Amino acid sequence: MGITDTPFFNVLRERMGFLNERQKLLAENVANASTPKYVPRDLDNRAFADAIARQMPQARNGLAGAAPLAPVKMAATRVGHMDGGAPAAGTGKAIKSPDSEVTLDGNAVVLEEQMIKVADTRMNYDAALGLYQKGLQLMRLASRKPQ
Incomplete structure (x- = not known):
């Protein structure tokens, strides 16, 4: 198992995939x-919550409990192949989400609201990416020979 095949990195990858898909939908809305x-x-936020529940079943009850983290299960499709079990991106379900106003021609896109959602998505993506990078730095630090 590679160092990035842990529940921590799997959840962050899932989150970044979810935010990537959301950004695409928001760009379509603006266009x-x-x-x-x-x-x-x-995107339906429940899809990401379901993905977390698949990766870390104990997350439903909160991580503060005494229950240990479930190990990542490996699944091999062929002899000699290993799969880290990372969920596929794009698990989100697109739902209609009309904004606060509808124009006379029936268009329900309010550019200001869409741009707020775009900025929020970008900030969440940057935060997830920062956590991923810090996690990799910690793994590298932990694997170094003591000086």
């Missing part, structure tokens, strides 16, 4: 801001 009868879409 269709003047399309008649267009209703903006967003």
Whole structure:
């Protein structure tokens, strides 16, 4: 098992994949801001919560309990192949999420609200990426020979 095949890194990869998919949907919403009868879409946040529950079943009850982390299970598809069990990106479900206003032509995109969502998604992605990088730095530090 590689150092990045831990629940910590798997959850962060899943989160970044979710945020990537959300950013694509928000870009489509902005691009269709003047399309008649267009209703903006967003990803269902429950999809990410379900992905976390798949990776870390004990997360439903909170991580502060005494229950240890479940080990990552390896699944081999062929002899000699190893799979870290990382969930596939794109597990989010797109749902219609109309903004606060609808124009006379039926378009429900409010650019200000979409840009707030884009900025929020970007900040969350940057935070997840920062945690991932710090986790890798900690793993490298822990694997170094003591001086």
